Amino acid sequence: MTAGGDAQRFERLIVPHLDAVHSLATWLTGDAADAADLAQDTCLRAFRFFDQVRGDNVRPWLLKILRNTHFSRLKAASHTPAFTSFDDAAAEVALAVAGGGESASDPEALLLRTEDRDLIRRALFDLSEDQRMILILREAEGLAYKDIAEILDIPLGTVMSRLGRARKLLAARVSRLRQEAGNGSRRS
Amino acid sequence: MDHAEAERLLDLYADAELDAGLAGRFESHLAECEICAGRLSRFEADRTVLARVVARQPAPLDLRAKILNDIRAAARREDRRRVTPSPWMRYAATVAATALLTGAAMLALTGHDGRRSVADTVFNDHVRALATHRMIDLASSDRHVVKLWFDDRLSYAPPVKDLKTKGFPLLGGRVDYVDGRPVAVFVYARGPRLVSLFLRPVRRDQWPAHVITRRDGLNIAWWSNGTFECWAVSDVSAADLLQLRKSFLNGREGIRL
Numbered sequence: 001m002t003a004g005g006d007a008q009r010f011e012r013l014i015v016p017h018l019d020a021v022h023s024l025a026t027w028l029t030g031d032a033a034d035a036a037d038l039a040q041d042t043c044l045r046a047f048r049f050f051d052q053v054r055g056d057n058v059r060p061w062l063l064k065i066l067r068n069t070h071f072s073r074l075k076a077a078s079h080t081p082a083f084t085s086f087d088d089a090a091a092e093v094a095l096a097v098a099g100g101g102e103s104a105s106d107p108e109a110l111l112l113r114t115e116d117r118d119l120i121r122r123a124l125f126d127l128s129e130d131q132r133m134i135l136i137l138r139e140a141e142g143l144a145y146k147d148i149a150e151i152l153d154i155p156l157g158t159v160m161s162r163l164g165r166a167r168k169l170l171a172a173r174v175s176r177l178r179q180e181a182g183n184g185s186r187r188s
Numbered sequence: 189m190d191h192a193e194a195e196r197l198l199d200l201y202a203d204a205e206l207d208a209g210l211a212g213r214f215e216s217h218l219a220e221c222e223i224c225a226g227r228l229s230r231f232e233a234d235r236t237v238l239a240r241v242v243a244r245q246p247a248p249l250d251l252r253a254k255i256l257n258d259i260r261a262a263a264r265r266e267d268r269r270r271v272t273p274s275p276w277m278r279y280a281a282t283v284a285a286t287a288l289l290t291g292a293a294m295l296a297l298t299g300h301d302g303r304r305s306v307a308d309t310v311f312n313d314h315v316r317a318l319a320t321h322r323m324i325d326l327a328s329s330d331r332h333v334v335k336l337w338f339d340d341r342l343s344y345a346p347p348v349k350d351l352k353t354k355g356f357p358l359l360g361g362r363v364d365y366v367d368g369r370p371v372a373v374f375v376y377a378r379g380p381r382l383v384s385l386f387l388r389p390v391r392r393d394q395w396p397a398h399v400i401t402r403r404d405g406l407n408i409a410w411w412s413n414g415t416f417e418c419w420a421v422s423d424v425s426a427a428d429l430l431q432l433r434k435s436f437l438n439g440r441e442g443i444r445l
Contacts, residue, residue: 140244141244
């Protein structure tokens with residue numbers, strides 16, 4: 001097959017997933033220009049490793065390349081490790097500090113409300129990259145745990161625990177931001 | 189299933205990650221336990237809100253175009269590393285050489301100078317594209333890919349058709365300049381031969397429904413549906429070009445604009 005044919009086949013394969021790639025890139029970088037760069041790099045890199053992909057599994061494969069591309073860009077940008085692999089114990093501490101542990105949350109209250117849209121967005125960016133990413137993979141992409149495990153390169157058990165913590169931490173962070181917003185408006 | 193176990197499994201159940209057996213037992217517990225039922229419904233309400241916040245946004249069109257450009261450029265670099273030209277490239281080079289050697293005689297379309305000069309332009313564009321191996325800038329038979337690519341480069345949205353079932357598979361497209369403006373050129377295959385089909389919004393409508401002429405071994409056809417006009421240039425037979433005209437833009441297509 002000619003490279004032109006490869007390009008054609010590749011385009012057909014990835015075009016349906018460009019929205020997903022761009023979306024995750026936006027959540028990872030938090031910046032439109034960086035997200036576009038990351039999406040471009042990802043697709044180009046994917047084209048180079050095109051022969052690895054199985055036809056039925058394109059989206060997780062692309063998103064995994066996106067994650068790896070993102071991390072290698074971060075590494076390249078700085079000699080000190082710009083990210084540390086997610087420390088699940090540290091998340092417990094963060095959760096306790098945020099006051100969002102099992103004991104502190106009110107089981108009767110809805111944690112997230114539609115009017116909190118902006119708060120939720122801010123809270124997501126307060127989470128670690130790993131936590132934010134796992135929530136996006138699950139809630140925006142609707143991926144199964146096994147696909148998430150593959151993308152993040154972690155065991156299934158870690159997917160479950162990390163997702164559980166990320167959900168709790170997000171809810172705690174949102175309720176903290178909501179309180180701050182409430183106090184702020186009372187003060188003014 | 190006891191309550192403690194159900195609590196542990198609630199997220200997994202909501203994420204549809206339990207196997208059928210466990211899910212069934214969880215549901216039995218759910219039917220009897222208001223606490224778990226309440227938690228599940230709150231979990232799902234939270235999820236709905238979160239899903240809306242994180243819902244995918246469409247990737248910007250210019251990003252799509254950049255990505256497709258990158259891939260084509262990478263593919264071309266690949267291509268240069270491979271020494272064997274594809275059969276159509278070798279064929280195209282032969283045709284181009286022949287056409288150039290024959291020299292340029294004027295197209296006999298008397299009385300319509302504008303159209304004659306366009307016929308010159310599309311003829312020359314086609315021959316030059318063949319000679320320089322630049323027939324196709326975007327290689328794709330995917331209508332959506334081709335459409336996106338043109339959308340980014342033109343001030344109008346050409347209707348894109350893969351006419352494979354009519355015997356003219358779409359190979360891709362390029363942009364050429366006619367009258368100083370960028371114009372969509374679709375490249376179709378007819379067996380081993382190539383057709384350049386130039387398409388632009390129609391300028392004047394008093395011309396006849398279609399014209400076919402011949403020049404230096406190439407046939408040139410013009411037709412219009414009142415919205416767009418098409419120029420097709422190729423070494424396929426005049427009958428084939430008429431066939432292409434019947435399949436492409438013979439009537440209502442393009443009126444959507």
